[in-house]
Amino acid sequence: MVKTPDQIAYFVPDIREAAAQHAATFGSGPFYVAEHIRFSSCLYRGQPSDWDHSSSFGQWGDVMIEFMQQNKPGPSSLHDVFPEGSNRYGVHHMAYIIDDAPSHAAELAGKGIETILHGVLTNGIEVIHVDTRARYGHLIELCTRSKALSEVYDFIREQSVGWGGSDPVRTIEL
Template sequence: MAYPVAQIAYYSPNLEADVLRHHRLYGSGPFFHAETGLITDFVHRGQPSTIDQSVIFGQWGDIMVEFFFQNNDAPSYCHDSFPYGSGKGGLQHIAFIVDDIEAEVEKYRREGAEVASRIQMGFEVVMVDTRHLHGHMVELYSGPRIQSLYDMARDAAKDWDGRDLIRPVAL
């Protein structure tokens, strides 16, 4: 089954400045700022790890756009693409909401891609390393919890008056 791209995500060492620039250039928004806190149910390249991220996401037309930064130096899919302390950022992944994560992972494995990371945070997130195919990774997830975040961003953008560009939200 073919799934539409649900999200484009950028790794950003300067979240608020990048969000503001994206809004000015493309009219995206409003955005929601979430501190994920230290996620300990995280496996990177088969090894238990931790990840602490700051995330700002919002609506960009029919798609969600996300800007995020990893606040710790632990090994992760983030640092696979943008090494800790490098100050670099850019397109990190595109995301798909899928019916069967493992079936999708298998499709990518047949193309030589491997799972970079798995995260549990009220819903499962699988990051597949497709940099050799596309220059960025692919994020896969499913379920009502993730869909509710997408719905929230989409609903907030309807009739948005341009005020309150970045709003706090709990994940």
């Protein structure tokens, strides 16, 4: 996997506020908020998880920006990077769209890089978080290329073309 990231994701206390500030400061966007993102399956450190988080997605040049917030307390890949109660925020992961995320995660595991989260959203989008904190200070997210994932990325990118800055924070269903 030799490519530039498709997405930079930040853990923030308020995804709407972070999106509005990023749009105002850098001209990115518009941002689309997905509340309580639902999984058909989610394993955190190999155990079933009901991870409840919300995200806002916007385009910043060639890269998608994601702001993430956790909606209820408990262990998660967000709290692995930014411990619960620490009031620390920042870059959580860089995401890459690849053909086979599970195979690549297995290859990385053979190199000592642990899988923290493996989830499939209800729309079929598959995401894997691998632990690269010791090397880079953040996680890597591997996303399996799919029609559903392409539709989300294409929609966000298309909405940014010619966007004049109005209505910078909107909603979306995933």
